Amino acid sequence: MRVLRSSPFYREGNNQLNSLMGLQHHLVPNIHALFFGPVECFRHTFPDLLDDERASVLIVDDVNASLGRTEDLILEAVGEIRKLYPDTEALLFCSACQTAFLGIDLDSMCQSLHDATGLYFAHFEANRMASENIPGKYRKAIPGGDRYHTRRAVFRTFEQLPDFDPAAGDGVLVLTDDKLDPACDLHDLTLAPGIDWMRSVGDCTGFEDFLSLASARFAISTSTPYNEVGEYLHERFGMPVLYLPTSYSLDEIGAYYAKLDKLVPLTSEMLVCRAERRAEAQTAIDVAFAASAGDPLDLDLRVIWRPFSTYEALLGYGFNVRTILPHKSQVQHKETDDIEAFERLLAADPEGMGRFKAMPNSRERTGPASPHALNRRRPGRFVDQGRIEYATERVPEETAWWGYSSISALMSELTRDFARSARIEQQPSFSPTPSPPASPAHFEPGTKPSKRWQL
Amino acid sequence: MKNLWHTIAPFATDTSGACAVFAQSNALVIAQDSNGSVSTLRRVIDINGGAADYATVDLPEVSYALGREDDFIDVMRQQFALANEDRGYSGQPPCEFIVLVNGPVSSLLGTDLTTRARHLQEHVEVPMLCVETTGNAYYDKGIAKAYRAIYENIVRPDEPPAPHEGVVNLLGMNPLDHPGAGFYRQLMQNLMLRGEALATDFGYTDSHDRWVLAPLASRNIVTSVSGLELARQMCYELEIPYETLDALSWCDTYTRGLSFAGAPRVLFIGEQITGNLVRRLLASMGATQVDVATFFTLDRELKAPQDRKLKGESDLVALVAQGYDLVIGDRIFERCGMIPDGSKFIPLMHPPTGFGRRDNSVLSRTWFELIARQA
Numbered sequence: 154m155r156v157l158r159s160s161p162f163y164r165e166g167n168n169q170l171n172s173l174m175g176l177q178h179h180l181v182p183n184i185h186a187l188f189f190g191p192v193e194c195f196r197h198t199f200p201d202l203l204d205d206e207r208a209s210v211l212i213v214d215d216v217n218a219s220l221g222r223t224e225d226l227i228l229e230a231v232g233e234i235r236k237l238y239p240d241t242e243a244l245l246f247c248s249a250c251q252t253a254f255l256g257i258d259l260d261s262m263c264q265s266l267h268d269a270t271g272l273y274f275a276h277f278e279a280n281r282m283a284s285e286n287i288p289g290k291y292r293k294a295i296p297g298g299d300r301y302h303t304r305r306a307v308f309r310t311f312e313q314l315p316d317f318d319p320a321a322g323d324g325v326l327v328l329t330d331d332k333l334d335p336a337c338d339l340h341d342l343t344l345a346p347g348i349d350w351m352r353s354v355g356d357c358t359g360f361e362d363f364l365s366l367a368s369a370r371f372a373i374s375t376s377t378p379y380n381e382v383g384e385y386l387h388e389r390f391g392m393p394v395l396y397l398p399t400s401y402s403l404d405e406i407g408a409y410y411a412k413l414d415k416l417v418p419l420t421s422e423m424l425v426c427r428a429e430r431r432a433e434a435q436t437a438i439d440v441a442f443a444a445s446a447g448d449p450l451d452l453d454l455r456v457i458w459r460p461f462s463t464y465e466a467l468l469g470y471g472f473n474v475r476t477i478l479p480h481k482s483q484v485q486h487k488e489t490d491d492i493e494a495f496e497r498l499l500a501a502d503p504e505g506m507g508r509f510k511a512m513p514n515s516r517e518r519t520g521p522a523s524p525h526a527l528n529r530r531r532p533g534r535f536v537d538q539g540r541i542e543y544a545t546e547r548v549p550e551e552t553a554w555w556g557y558s559s560i561s562a563l564m565s566e567l568t569r570d571f572a573r574s575a576r577i578e579q580q581p582s583f584s585p586t587p588s589p590p591a592s593p594a595h596f597e598p599g600t601k602p603s604k605r606w607q608l
Numbered sequence: 609m610k611n612l613w614h615t616i617a618p619f620a621t622d623t624s625g626a627c628a629v630f631a632q633s634n635a636l637v638i639a640q641d642s643n644g645s646v647s648t649l650r651r652v653i654d655i656n657g658g659a660a661d662y663a664t665v666d667l668p669e670v671s672y673a674l675g676r677e678d679d680f681i682d683v684m685r686q687q688f689a690l691a692n693e694d695r696g697y698s699g700q701p702p703c704e705f706i707v708l709v710n711g712p713v714s715s716l717l718g719t720d721l722t723t724r725a726r727h728l729q730e731h732v733e734v735p736m737l738c739v740e741t742t743g744n745a746y747y748d749k750g751i752a753k754a755y756r757a758i759y760e761n762i763v764r765p766d767e768p769p770a771p772h773e774g775v776v777n778l779l780g781m782n783p784l785d786h787p788g789a790g791f792y793r794q795l796m797q798n799l800m801l802r803g804e805a806l807a808t809d810f811g812y813t814d815s816h817d818r819w820v821l822a823p824l825a826s827r828n829i830v831t832s833v834s835g836l837e838l839a840r841q842m843c844y845e846l847e848i849p850y851e852t853l854d855a856l857s858w859c860d861t862y863t864r865g866l867s868f869a870g871a872p873r874v875l876f877i878g879e880q881i882t883g884n885l886v887r888r889l890l891a892s893m894g895a896t897q898v899d900v901a902t903f904f905t906l907d908r909e910l911k912a913p914q915d916r917k918l919k920g921e922s923d924l925v926a927l928v929a930q931g932y933d934l935v936i937g938d939r940i941f942e943r944c945g946m947i948p949d950g951s952k953f954i955p956l957m958h959p960p961t962g963f964g965r966r967d968n969s970v971l972s973r974t975w976f977e978l979i980a981r982q983a
């Protein structure tokens with residue numbers, strides 16, 4: 154079983170393997186995240202932030218919450234954080250479900266703190282009880298969730314900027330967590346007149362750098378979790394936003410450029426660059442296909458936001474894709490930018506694709522005998538045998554592509570993989586820790602007392 | 609600031625503790641809260657290869673705010689049916705009982721678990737237990753509450769029976785304070801050597817069919833502070849005496865023949881009874897001062913004058929700065945850079961503190977040999 158490390162974008166969008174709080178890596182330097190709420194909410198979240206000096210937890214227990222002391226505790230915590238980390242430029246308050254029931258006016262608190270300290274403040278509620286976060290019948294059709302809201306929360310600090318006028322912008326804001334590779338297509342935008350810079354959120358080196366993104370003329374969301382940010386920037390500030398999520402399809406990228414051309418004046422130099430990039434991408438596809446020699450390909454797409462579009466594109470290029478492992482959240486959140494590809498694949502292969510229709514643990518899943526059975530008792534969820542080599546840690550230097558360059562990068566990885574003929578070691582299948590053996594030291598009375606279940 | 613944590617992650621909550629007691633039962637544990645609580649349940653049950661299932665009610669805010677009990681009952685009925693279906697797929701027996709635990713929101717709203725359980729029981733044909741956790745207390749409180757629920761609903765006899773000589777109960781034995789099977793196995797071997805038999809270990813390996821045997825014991829052994837409350841209650845009501853783990857002499861084999869080169873000052877950070885045991889054993893090796901500090905319950909009757917209850921990170925920082933030669937605790941303290949350079953750190957795994965990232969540092973002869981070499 155040949156497996157592709159879901160590269161080069163294994164952190165494309167958000168690493169689903171980590172906390173859903175979305176702050177397992179900091180979006181912007183010098184923002185300090187202050188989580189507040191009961192212990193239970195942060196017990197499972199904070200492990201991902203242990204190495205993060207820019208995150209703190211304020212435990213607000215039920216007594217303090219009931220007595221209305223939450224705001225006072227937060228103010229005290231802000232003071233202490235400023236003393237411990239004097240270079241903090243902004244704070245992001247992150248609350249949990251319990252806070253939602255307390256009705257605290259966090260907007261006012263953020264504005265008051267900004268007026269008093271000059272720092273920037275934002276907040277978001279990681280409210281598992283909001284309908285959009287609940288699996289099943291209560292989930293809205295509109296995608297939602299913390300990974301969207303945290304990003305939007307950070308951008309709400311723009312509201313505290315004194316002057317903010319996108320009409321006077323001179324750059325392009327790319328909405329993605331990743332640093333953009335120097336080979337990324339989007340750098341060509343600076344060849345257009347009136348566009349002096351192009352930066353992503355991931356490119357920011359500090360909070361002041363992040364605030365300077367407000368001088369963008371328009372924004373491009375290349376990462377699905379940022380779509381909500383795009384909507385917010387457009388509704389609140391009137392900034393034009395294009396939604397052009399990462400694609401590996403030549404045709405789709407061509408359609409993206411058609412949209413971009415409506416916002417960015419096209420020059421001959423840009424046209425030449427574009428044509429060259431497309432040619433490079435096509436060559437890379439041909440080389441990778443030749444290297445594959447028809448070998449079957451099993452793809453781990455768990456950290457790729459549009460797994461079905463990716464799958465469809467690779468099938469279109471002729472690769473012998475045998476299995477794909479998309480992340481379950483794609484089905485849960487019903488990401489609209491991947492639904493069309495999924496529907497096409499489903500129509501072409503109802504049986505093979507049908508197992509991705511249902512949510513995990515539903516009755517429509519395949520039975521336990523299937524290698525792809527979704528069972529939370531099995532480690533790795535989709536992994537049935539062998540070991541899939543995939544990267545779980547974010548490599549800070551890793552960069553992202555967009556456009557034709559993303560195809561070239563992906564094909565380069567595939568070509569290397571085929572050439573290496575990686576072997577996957579078989580590992581014994583998981584078995585739970587056996588219970589301690591029954592000991593002869595166990596007391597067995599002649600007559601057992603009868604149980605009395607009394608509620 | 610007491611409640612502000614920068615470095616160490618928050619510790620396991622009472623919900624985790626309650627789960628630990630039922631982890632080996634064919635039970636369904638349902639947290640009356642959102643799916644954010646699932647991780648805490650999963651860490652206890654799945655990591656320890658438990659037989660229990662777990663679920664959360666996953667209802668929107670309006671159901672909580674408006675007190676829509678029918679929503680909760682419907683969801684829990686579905687959870688129960690789904691759990692049994694999953695068990696059928698994997699060849700496990702169906703759930704024998706259901707345990708309801710609270711989460712932070714349900715606790716804040718004053719949820720009446722008992723009434724809800726009675727309501728649910730009308731629809732499912734299995735017994736129910738309720739453990740009034742809050743999601744705000746630590747794991748040891750949850751274990752104690754789980755024991756209380758078991759005792760009051762299942763174990764307490766109408767008339768105290770005659771005790772059976774040589775029969776003991778283990779109270780406070782749980783995978784959070786005693787990870788791994790080694791310590792338990794040695795404890796059981798010791799019981800056998802003494803000609804004693806175990807009635808129940810209250811969930812460490814057994815379930816309700818053995819819990820009912822608890823009143824027949826002639827002695828309770830308390831292996832962690834979470835079992836103290838039940839031990840005292842059984843002593844008062846059933847006249848079953850108890851002794852704590854550190855008073856047992858069988859552990860002396862761990863340090864027989866070992867000694868320190870000098871007379872180190874030692875700080876133990878963890879659960880109190882384990883700390884008392886380590887203190888006694890290290891004293892036998894020549895340690896002049898062994899202080900026990902804990903973020904969890906510090907029982908007044910069992911504490912030494914120099915023992916400390918830690919309230920937050922700043923307390924810990926101030927304490928370790930006193931210049932101990934050896935500091936013993938979960939590896940997370942070292943990982944988070946809380947141990948000063950002048951002190952040698954000896955890891956001792958404590959999952960409620962450090963997420964159970966297994967490093968196999970458990971109480972054993974080998975572990976004490978390591979300490980002797982390090983000092």
